[in-house]
Amino acid sequence: MKLSEYFLPTLRETPAEADTISQKLMLRAGMMRKLASGVYEWLPFGLRVLKKVEQIVREEMDKIGGLEVSLPLLLPRELWDETGRWALYGKELMRLQDRKEGEFALGPTHEEVITDLVRNEVRSYRELPKMFYQFGTKFRDEIRPRFGVMRAREFYMKDAYSFHATEEDAERYYKIVFNAYAKICDRCGFKYRPVEAETGAIGGSFSHEFMVLAETGEEEIVSCASCGYAANVERAEIAKSQKVRENAKLEPLKEIYTPNLRTVEEVGNFLKAPVDKFIKSLIYLADNKPVMVLIRGDYEINETKLKKYLNCNELVLADSQTIEKVSGAPVGFAGPSFAKATEGTSLPTQLPITNYQLPILADYSVENIVNGISGANKKDYHLMNINLGRDYQPESIIDLRKVKSGDFCPKCSKVLAFSRGIEVGHTFKLGTKYSQAMKATFLDAQGKEQYFIMGCYGIGVSRIVAAAIEQSNDENGIIWPVNIAPYQLVVILVNSKEEKVRQISEKIYSELQKAGYEVLLDDRDERPGVKFKDTDLIGIPVRVVVSEKNLLQGKVEVKKRNESEFTLIPIDSLVSEIKNFLT
């Protein structure tokens, strides 16, 4: 492609809207433009990268037996009612009506559609397994689109769905997809890590996310260098600590006056007590029903774990009125014990120790707190020497904690390391969640009706493009990994008016093309500085500079984008030597 005939609107200045590196560089390099919040146009140069990534993904899907299809974007409500997701998916689902007021959604994912197709067309175990995949635009009305195409409302994705006759086969195939995803990340030149993840709105029994490692990533992950355990922090389990409270001497419960002291920190300073003596009592509304959750003062609740345990759709911290209503005290004084003690006295005057109107859940971390401190459910009072079993009793004691630096690996007890990543792929083992809801069955070898066992597997193709930039750039611009570079080579004419320079460059350009390379020819009537700056900005892996000076020796200059040194190569051997620069 000759740049003089191309459309590459590069920008010298960064548009004010951009915050992340990839977004800035995609705008500056003329890859995309924004049409609305979270909605982008892909320009020729950007689309070329997108298509490169798409092709890598397609090849790897085809290798593992995937069958490419193309499913509609406009999805009728009825299908989504079958699985209940019309109601459950929430505001993220873009909804619209047709002229007859029929309701539709713009597809955010296609489990319903593909399951409908398969239940209508696949009857026998003999036809299984089958894996269908597609590339297409997905719509999700993100609450806050950001980071350019990384969290957009409309984005380009590969989604795949597999159907199996048995659990074993589904798991066997899950591993195959997992390996294919790793291969895709390898080919895209990523430093990445697959991690255990939560299944979220898609559902299913287990899942993995493929994280491209980047400081700027949205996701936080933990990993264990010793045994290889890796998980999204949302998911990461906590190793249960040893019980130490046996034989501990229980001091009498005391009520103490703590005027206007609400937080663990304030009360801790006041009482000169360490934070790990505190039982933090949080009141949540789970689908509008209040629940109290206990955790040690220096830890935080992992709301994903809590939500999963409660099996609720919506989980929010309760508002102050609710807190006052259920605890009997303003915010800051709630606690798990509804036993009564009077100030200065040593014994509870009255049990019961639980309040049955308010279910109480506790994290493992409170189990070992002996003679702890909590709110007294009374304005300006806290309780000292509160003890599990004697003064309060949660319904269950489970893992509700968010991992924290210094925590140990749940598998091998070594210290966990924290890092950040960009989620470019997600694999789910779905089981029969969708096939049961949609009555999708086949006949097994015994002639018996069975539900399909399913898996689903997504890759954010547009997100991969941004992730690649996020992971590989410098102050001058993008540095494309060779496999997804829109062009591998650029030939620059130092002075495009020099007849000899022009002739030789055109010749080199066409020879390189004939040799199978994707080449840009910068034949614009611009000064060399402009061309060098643009070449660096758009990140072409190797540049060939043709100048009058070097032509005198019959040579051209070849330089890799990520190196500062160039090499002079005789024109005659350029085509044969160029491959050494592309590794």
Place this chain on the structure above:
RNA sequence: CGGAGCGUGGCGCAGUUGGUUUAGCGCGCAUGGUUUGGGACCAUGAGGUCGUGGGUUCAAGUCCCACCGCUCCGACCA
């Protein structure tokens, strides 16, 4: 949805105590010329419903009201 901010040629911005009545600057763009190894220079020029609607006023980019859009922080979310 809560908090904050912004909206002025393609991009980045100034102008906002109302009043040089033709709204500026830099970049980019067009034409001509000089240049040609890291974002050149000179000259000439094109390009603006000052986000939208309403109001106040002799007079509104500037003040008031409403709305829309965009961005950031948070909550939330594959």
